[in-house]
Amino acid sequence: MKRVSASAIRSASSLLARHLHAGAGSKKIVGVFYKANEYASMNPNFVGCVEGSLGIRDWLESQGHQYIVTDDKEGPNCELEKHIPDLHVLISTPFHPAYVTAERIKKAKNLQLLLTAGIGSDHIDLKAAAEAGLTVAEVTGSNVVSVAEDELMRILILVRNFLPGYHQAISGEWNVAAIAHRAYDLEGKTVGTVGAGRIGRLLLQRLKPFNSNLLYHDRIKMDSELEKQTGAKFEEDLDAMLPKCDIIVINTPLTEKTKGMFDKNKIAKLKRGVLIVNNARGAIMDTQAVADACSSGHVAGYSGDVWFPQPAPKDHPWRYMPNHAMTPHISGTTIDAQLRYAAGVKDMLDKYFKGEEFPAQNYIVKEGELAPQYR
Numbered sequence: 001m002k003r004v005s006a007s008a009i010r011s012a013s014s015l016l017a018r019h020l021h022a023g024a025g026s027k028k029i030v031g032v033f034y035k036a037n038e039y040a041s042m043n044p045n046f047v048g049c050v051e052g053s054l055g056i057r058d059w060l061e062s063q064g065h066q067y068i069v070t071d072d073k074e075g076p077n078c079e080l081e082k083h084i085p086d087l088h089v090l091i092s093t094p095f096h097p098a099y100v101t102a103e104r105i106k107k108a109k110n111l112q113l114l115l116t117a118g119i120g121s122d123h124i125d126l127k128a129a130a131e132a133g134l135t136v137a138e139v140t141g142s143n144v145v146s147v148a149e150d151e152l153m154r155i156l157i158l159v160r161n162f163l164p165g166y167h168q169a170i171s172g173e174w175n176v177a178a179i180a181h182r183a184y185d186l187e188g189k190t191v192g193t194v195g196a197g198r199i200g201r202l203l204l205q206r207l208k209p210f211n212s213n214l215l216y217h218d219r220i221k222m223d224s225e226l227e228k229q230t231g232a233k234f235e236e237d238l239d240a241m242l243p244k245c246d247i248i249v250i251n252t253p254l255t256e257k258t259k260g261m262f263d264k265n266k267i268a269k270l271k272r273g274v275l276i277v278n279n280a281r282g283a284i285m286d287t288q289a290v291a292d293a294c295s296s297g298h299v300a301g302y303s304g305d306v307w308f309p310q311p312a313p314k315d316h317p318w319r320y321m322p323n324h325a326m327t328p329h330i331s332g333t334t335i336d337a338q339l340r341y342a343a344g345v346k347d348m349l350d351k352y353f354k355g356e357e358f359p360a361q362n363y364i365v366k367e368g369e370l371a372p373q374y375r
């Protein structure tokens with residue numbers, strides 16, 4: 001906190017230069033999303049892709065703004081790089097992250113606002129953004145139900161050993177024993193969430209009817225009413241919670257404190273045969289440590305939709321480890337979620353043009369300060 005404040009003072013001139021007022025005139029807004037190709041026309045509400053462009057093109061252009069949308073985000077000659085020197089606003093999304101490095105921020109002389117269509121702005125160098133006086137905001141809460149539902153599905157897929165059965169069905173096999181020898185009920189098992197913010201709490205609420213034992217670790221204890229409602233017990237010491245859990249779910253943001261948090265040593269503290277669900281961020285895990293623990297059987301199953309980097313390269317070890325149920329980054333980009341984060345982005349752009357404040361919970365970087373959990 002001290003360091004950020006000091007650097008904020010050092011960069012007072014850039015803060016003044018980039019203070020969040022759209023000012024008069026046309027703005028150049030660039031959006032980086034995943035491309036939908038043949039799927040784009042299959043659903044009129046598919047707004048989260050390049051083709052859908054969050055459904056804000058007509059609105060932006062009718063006000064005289066320029067709106068460029070691309071999926072081409074990597075390398076010195078990519079489309080995004082061409083617009084870095086003169087864009088005012090960059091809209092990016094965790095599903096197809098445009099990595100906003102300190103180098104890109106330095107080149108982006110007109111940049112004022114970085115908006116995340118979704119939740120999780122770790123693809124942005126937040127310290128560099130703070131030092132440059134940029135505002136970073138996301139659509140807080142926009143896809144928390146989508147992710148919590150998906151986590152519940154992944155828990156059940158792992159606990160019931162579902163995927164080998166599906167593979168048998170499509171490959172003409174029939175071998176009940178090959179599935180049943182490691183399939184369990186969720187009832188009576190201990191589930192611990194690391195992080196009990198918006199998603200973690202929704203997951204705990206959804207888990208309650210399964211009659212499992214629910215634990216949570218967080219920087220902050222929930223209020224007692226919510227604890228009573230979910231039946232979850234607070235574990236202040238993460239290392240004390242880990243060996244108690246049959247299933248661990250990760251629900252913290254990726255920060256300097258959580259990056260690589262689940263390394264070889266942390267994983268060794270988990271019960272042998274533990275199942276892990278991680279829809280938070282791939283880089284919270286040590287990639288190789290997870291692959292090794294799945295190979296040795298210490299981790300009996302791993303499922304999630306987040307990887308590092310994204311898109312995951314073809315040789316990413318998680319593609320090949322045993323007993324995984326990985327997918328591309330999909331949980332927070334259901335059609336319902338897309339409509340919510342598109343509306344949230346539009347609302348913030350509208351406020352930016354009018355010089356109004358965003359909802360307080362949306363700010364990740366504001367006036368040289370990072371949001372508390374990122375410090």
Ligand SMILES: NC(=O)c1ccc[n+]([C@@H]2O[C@H](COP(=O)([O-])OP(=O)(O)OC[C@H]3O[C@@H](n4cnc5c(N)ncnc54)[C@H](O)[C@@H]3O)[C@@H](O)[C@H]2O)c1
Nearest residue numbers: 119120195196197198199218219252253257279280331332
């Ligand atoms: N896969 C997806 O599609 C998807 C979609 C949305 C969000 N996410 C990820 O999920 C994360 C959580 O989202 P949310 O809406 O629940 O956020 P949130 O801010 O509501 O909750 C995060 C919780 O983590 C806790 N926390 C932060 N740092 C911690 C630490 N070092 N130790 C213990 N607890 C810590 C916070 O206190 C907070 O309660 C996002 O940051 C994002 O990375 C993924």
